[in-house]
Amino acid sequence: KQEVTQIPAALSVPEGENLVLNCSFTDSAIYNLQWFRQDPGKGLTSLLLIQSSQREQTSGRLNASLDKSSGRSTLYIAASQPGDSATYLCAVDSDRGSTLGRLYFGRGTQLTVWP
Amino acid sequence: NAGVTQTPKFQVLKTGQSMTLQCAQDMNHNSMYWYRQDPGMGLRLIYYSASEGTTDKGEVPNGYNVSRLNKREFSLRLESAAPSQTSVYFCASSEVLTGGYYGYTFGSGTRLTVV
Numbered sequence: 503k504q505e506v507t508q509i510p511a512a513l514s515v516p517e518g519e520n521l522v523l524n525c526s527f528t529d530s531a532i533y534n535l536q537w538f539r540q541d542p543g544k545g546l547t548s549l550l551l552i553q554s555s556q557r558e559q560t561s562g563r564l565n566a567s568l569d570k571s572s573g574r575s576t577l578y579i580a581a582s583q584p585g586d587s588a589t590y591l592c593a594v595d596s597d598r599g600s601t602l603g604r605l606y607f608g609r610g611t612q613l614t615v616w617p
Numbered sequence: 618n619a620g621v622t623q624t625p626k627f628q629v630l631k632t633g634q635s636m637t638l639q640c641a642q643d644m645n646h647n648s649m650y651w652y653r654q655d656p657g658m659g660l661r662l663i664y665y666s667a668s669e670g671t672t673d674k675g676e677v678p679n680g681y682n683v684s685r686l687n688k689r690e691f692s693l694r695l696e697s698a699a700p701s702q703t704s705v706y707f708c709a710s711s712e713v714l715t716g717g718y719y720g721y722t723f724g725s726g727t728r729l730t731v732v
Contacts, residue, residue, distance in 0.1 A: 506659065536721070538723075543726075543728075544725055544726070545621075545723040545724055546707070546709075546721075546723040547723075548720070548721060551720070591659065593659075593660075604662055604665060604675065605650075605660070606659075607652075607660040607661070608659050609657060609658055609659045610659060
């Protein structure tokens, strides 16, 4: 069974800092890995998706890397802003036959960026 | 706006009562999912439907039933609610994008309390 772990569980930083959020998974047989953002009381918004054959994806101030063989991904947030405050969830998409398309989630990193 | 719509947004049930959570998507996606999110936990898959007319169990299916009424709608039913089912429930749909990977869209959630 796929297990996804995110470190740290919570992070509080001043505005302007560069941040690294970590995600690890136990089964390297994944189809892709996604990072989501969740605001309080809201649904999930997809930030970045990395296919298993890729090493990284970038969107604006966000950069996500994937090392499939070691079961690790990092989400790098440059020049953090108060508007980045949210919970960031890592999820992997298993590539095992009928479970294709099912996501396994970590518990998330709760980020607070203060002015 | 196109997306995934969940109803109701909030619900309080007494132990033993039944109810159905509704989910509809207007993006013509084939696959739909029900997840639950408990405090401090990642999302866990309850049931999913790879296509109209098919449903499969996820990680935590006990106490739930689902119906894929048509391509748009995927409902989750609690036949006899228990306090352990207090959670936030998310519906999602997915499509196969270029490259064969899945793009997900999540609803905003149903916050259910069982007393």
